[in-house]
Structures are given as C-alpha cells and as structure tokens.
Amino acid sequence: MKLEQILSCLAEGARQVVEADATAVYLLDESGDHLAIAVVCGPYPAREPVKVDDSPLDREALGGRLVIVTDRRSDPRVADVPGDFRSILCVGLVHDGTPIGTLHVCANDPRQFNEKIAERLVPLADLGAAAVVATRTASAPEARDASRGQFIRVATHELRSPVAVAQSLVRGVLKGYAGEMTEKQADVFDRISHRLDFLESLINDLLDLAAGKSPELAEEEGPTLLNAAVGRAVLLFQPHAEEKDVEMALHLCRDQLIVWGTDGGLDRVFTNLISNAVKYTPSGGSVTVIVRQVDGQAQVEVADTGIGIPEKALAQLFEEFYRAPNAKASGEVGTGLGLAIVEDLVERYGGRIEVESEVGQGSLFTVTFPMVEW
Amino acid sequence: MPKILVIEDDVDMAEAVRMPLEANGYEVVHTFTGEEGLQKVKEIEPDLIILDVMMETTTAGFQVSLQLRSPKPESEYAAYKHIPILMLTAIHDTTSLRFGPDEAYLPVDDFVEKPLTPDVLLEKVAALLKS
Numbered sequence: 001m002k003l004e005q006i007l008s009c010l011a012e013g014a015r016q017v018v019e020a021d022a023t024a025v026y027l028l029d030e031s032g033d034h035l036a037i038a039v040v041c042g043p044y045p046a047r048e049p050v051k052v053d054d055s056p057l058d059r060e061a062l063g064g065r066l067v068i069v070t071d072r073r074s075d076p077r078v079a080d081v082p083g084d085f086r087s088i089l090c091v092g093l094v095h096d097g098t099p100i101g102t103l104h105v106c107a108n109d110p111r112q113f114n115e116k117i118a119e120r121l122v123p124l125a126d127l128g129a130a131a132v133v134a135t136r137t138a139s140a141p142e143a144r145d146a147s148r149g150q151f152i153r154v155a156t157h158e159l160r161s162p163v164a165v166a167q168s169l170v171r172g173v174l175k176g177y178a179g180e181m182t183e184k185q186a187d188v189f190d191r192i193s194h195r196l197d198f199l200e201s202l203i204n205d206l207l208d209l210a211a212g213k214s215p216e217l218a219e220e221e222g223p224t225l226l227n228a229a230v231g232r233a234v235l236l237f238q239p240h241a242e243e244k245d246v247e248m249a250l251h252l253c254r255d256q257l258i259v260w261g262t263d264g265g266l267d268r269v270f271t272n273l274i275s276n277a278v279k280y281t282p283s284g285g286s287v288t289v290i291v292r293q294v295d296g297q298a299q300v301e302v303a304d305t306g307i308g309i310p311e312k313a314l315a316q317l318f319e320e321f322y323r324a325p326n327a328k329a330s331g332e333v334g335t336g337l338g339l340a341i342v343e344d345l346v347e348r349y350g351g352r353i354e355v356e357s358e359v360g361q362g363s364l365f366t367v368t369f370p371m372v373e374w
Numbered sequence: 375m376p377k378i379l380v381i382e383d384d385v386d387m388a389e390a391v392r393m394p395l396e397a398n399g400y401e402v403v404h405t406f407t408g409e410e411g412l413q414k415v416k417e418i419e420p421d422l423i424i425l426d427v428m429m430e431t432t433t434a435g436f437q438v439s440l441q442l443r444s445p446k447p448e449s450e451y452a453a454y455k456h457i458p459i460l461m462l463t464a465i466h467d468t469t470s471l472r473f474g475p476d477e478a479y480l481p482v483d484d485f486v487e488k489p490l491t492p493d494v495l496l497e498k499v500a501a502l503l504k505s
Contacts, residue, residue: 164464168387168488172394
C-alpha cells in the first residue's frame with residue numbers, strides 16, 4: 001500500500017470512529033521542526049506548514065498526550081487551528097518512541113468529544129504510525145535491494161533444487177541403473193536430460209545476472225589478480241577441451257596485473273568466454289588465451305578457431321537472451337545470457353570488451369581493464 | 375554387502391542416490407530427518423553415511439555431522455565416530471562458502487554435488503569404504 005492510501009485510511013477511519021466532521025493528518029518534516037498537512041478528510045482547510053514550537057496543541061500530542069479541546073472559544077491552545085471547529089481532538093502519531101506526526105479530529109459543535117471517545121482513537125493512531133514507518137522503510141532503496149536480493153536467493157534455490165533432483169534421477173536412468181532401456185527410450189531420456197541441463201544453466205545465469213545488478217548480493221570489489229582468475233578459468237575447461245580434442249593454450253603475463261573487480265566476478269567473465277570458445281570450436285581446433293599488458297592497461301584475449309559469429313549477429317551479441325543463429329543451430333546448450341553477464345561485469349570494473357569474428361574461421365574476444373596500483 | 379545410510383529429506387533425491395547404489399550391490403537405508411538418521415545410526419551401524427546439508431533447516435546436515443563426530447568422550451555417538459560421511463551439497467546455494475572438508479568446522483570426509491552424477495557418487499562411495 002502506498003503512503004497516501006494509508007494516511008487516507010487513517011483520516012477516514014478516525015472520522016468514522018468518533019463521528020467527527022473533519023480530520024487531518026499532519027506529518028513532521030525531516031528536521032522534525034515543522035508539521036505539514038499530508039491528507040484531510042472533510043472540510044479541513046488548507047494550511048501552510050506549522051512550526052511545532054508555535055503550536056501548543058501539536059507539541060503536547062507529539063509528547064504522547066491525547067489533547068481534548070471541548071470548546072475552542074475557551075481554550076487558548078488552538079488559536080491557530082484552521083476552520084471554525086469548536087471541538088478538537090489531537091493525537092500524536094508516535095512509533096517506538098519516534099514522533100511521526102499528529103492527527104487532528106474536529107467537530108463543528110462544542111463538547112462533542114470526551115476522554116472515552118478520544119481513547120478509541122489511540123489504537124488507530126498507533127496502527128497508522130506503524131504503517132507509515134513500515135511503508136517508508138520498505139520503499140527506501142536499500143530495503144528494496146535487500147528484499148530483492150532475498151527474493152532472488154529464495155527463488156533460485158526453489159527453482160534449482162527440483163531441477164537438480166530431476167537431473168540426478170535422469171542421469172541414473174540413463175546409466176541403466178533403473179534397468180535396461182530400449183534405444184527409443186534412451187533417446188527420449190537423453191532429450192530430457194539435455195533440457196534439464198539447459199534449465200540449470202538458465203537458472204545459474206539468471207542468478208549471476210541478478211547478482212550483478214543487485215549490490216546486496218555482490219562481493220565487495222577491490223584490487224584483484226588477473227593472471228590468477230584467467231588461470232582458474234582455463235584450468236576448469238582444460239578437461240572438457242581435451243575430451244573434445246580442442247587444443248588449449250594459455251600465455252600468462254609475467255607481471256602481476258592487478259585490476260579492479262572481485263574474484264567471483266572475474267571468474268564469471270573468463271569462464272563464460274572460455275566456455276564459449278571451447279563449446280563452439282569443433283574437434284581438432286584450438287583455443288588460445290593470452291594475458292598481457294598493453295599501453296599501461298591489462299588485456300586478455302580469448303581466441304578460438306570455432307564456428308565464428310555472423311557479422312549481422314555481432315551488434316546484438318551482448319543482448320540478454322540473444323544467441324547467434326549458428327550457435328543455436330550447433331545444438332550446444334546456451335541461454336544467451338553469458339555474454340550479457342560478461343559485458344555487465346567488465347563495464348562494472350571499468351573495462352571494455354571487443355569482439356572480432358569471421359564465420360567458419362573463429363572469434364577473438366578482447367577484454368581490456370585499467371590497471372590498479374597496489 | 376556394505377550398508378549405506380542416506381539422510382535426505384527429498385524423497386526423489388533419495389531415490390536418485392539409492393538407484394545407482396543398489397544397482398551396484400549396496401544395501402541402502404533411508405531416513406528423512408537428521409533426528410531419525412541419528413537414531414538409525416545406532417540401530418543399524420552403517421558402513422557409510424550420505425548426508426544432505428539442507429533439510430528441515432538449512433544447516434540440519436551440518437548439525438548431524440557435528441553430533442556424530444563430537445570429540446567428547448561421553449558423546450552418545452562416540453562408538454560411531456569412525457563411520458565415513460559423504461555430504462550432498464548444491465554448491466551454488468553456498469557460493470560464498472566455498473567449503474571443503476574441515477575437521478573443526480564441518481567434520482565430513484567428502485562432498486558430492488547436486489545434481490548428482492551417478493559415476494562420481496559411486497567413485498566417492500567406493501573410495502570412502504576402502505579407507
């Protein structure tokens with residue numbers, strides 16, 4: 001619920017509870033010195049913000065007292081309350097000891113309110129104050145980020161866990177542990193397995209993407225070792241490359257290149273690039289990864305002799321969910337999110353990414369980062 | 375025939391663990407909760423325990439392993455301390471905690487990742503039973 005809706009409910013509710021003619025909710029400004037009308041119900045006249053110190057009625061109410069004015073003609077505290085109301089009730093909106101504002105409840109005739117009637121307003125005012133605080137807290141940017149981060153974590157766990165269970169079962173069946181299968185059945189299970197692997201990578205990529213955009217989920221950035229990150233990624237895909245008969249070469253820089261980022265973020269950048277290179281390079285091809293220093297900047301090249309990227313596809317390559325037509329046709333699992341994640345992270349760390357490619361010849365991705373003094 | 379106790383709150387995951395193990399001649403006993411699991415350890419004295427990390431609570435599995443490996447001589451599980459424990463984890467759920475077996479913090483012998491690859495599970499089980 002929005003703040004205005006809550007305040008309107010409070011004003012209208014108060015009017016009904018004590019059968020008043022008009023009500024107004026005043027909120028304190030950030031300094032806590034002035035009260036301004038936030039919402040009115042009934043013929044409560046408009047008014048400039050009022051200084052708390054100049055309004056004895058509000059000051060008493062903010063201090064935690066319920067103020068009852070039986071007839072304004074005999075009560076000096078209400079000299080500056082607008083309108084011709086004879087009876088006025090003023091309740092402080094206070095939450096956990098913090099004053100938030102006041103509620104004015106007015107009737108045209110004198111002696112309309114007594115202690116007993118006024119008491120009915122207290123729970124309403126307390127509830128209203130709590131709702132105002134809750135709404136303000138929930139709409140603060142940091143609270144939004146935190147709850148989004150929490151949501152993403154829970155959602156991904158809830159999504160990932162049934163997929164992992166299904167994958168585990170299907171792998172067991174495919175291995176023949178649930179008995180012999182016909183060729184046709186094996187083919188169907190193979191397809192199921194393929195789809196589940198895709199779903200798993202999609203969930204992982206979505207989490208990565210969300211983590212990159214949600215500061216609450218991200219690791220703290222700082223000076224990070226580039227050689228180490230590239231080395232880890234190459235090591236991770238070495239067995240897969242060997243299995244596929246793709247030659248993998250790594251040339252690290254002799255100098256320790258330090259760039260801005262996080263280990264996890266750089267891991268995601270290079271595992272994505274190297275995994276793509278291995279994935280889209282046919283047997284007998286090669287993937288070459290070079291880390292070097294160029295014009296005072298740190299540069300990583302990932303070159304492959306793979307299927308290449310059509311010129312038309314280059315412009316959309318870093319868009320979320322985009323996959324080049326020949327990548328789709330290759331039958332390899334891909335979500336189209338990997339390069340979007342890579343670009344997002346590289347730019348976050350102050351770097352840039354470029355790509356050159358020729359269909360059937362291969363691709364070259366170049367990532368350049370500013371170096372960090374350490 | 376080695377006896378393996380599987381403590382796993384997801385019935386389908388338990389089946390995925392059971393399938394390759396039984397096909398390879400292991401006897402598999404399954405419980406859903408850590409509490410039942412601890413009870414079963416005393417009853418059947420398994421040769422190996424396969425334990426899920428997240429069950430009723432996110433750390434139920436950790437608690438079971440800590441109880442089984444309690445260093446206190448008066449622990450009711452002192453007689454079962456030697457039983458190897460293989461922990462099932464979804465590594466992505468714990469990315470900030472890239473943990474490995476750690477005597478002090480998490481006394482288990484090895485990890486196996488979800489989604490399960492049957493051959494990896496069988497390899498780890500065989501290795502732990504041999505040791």
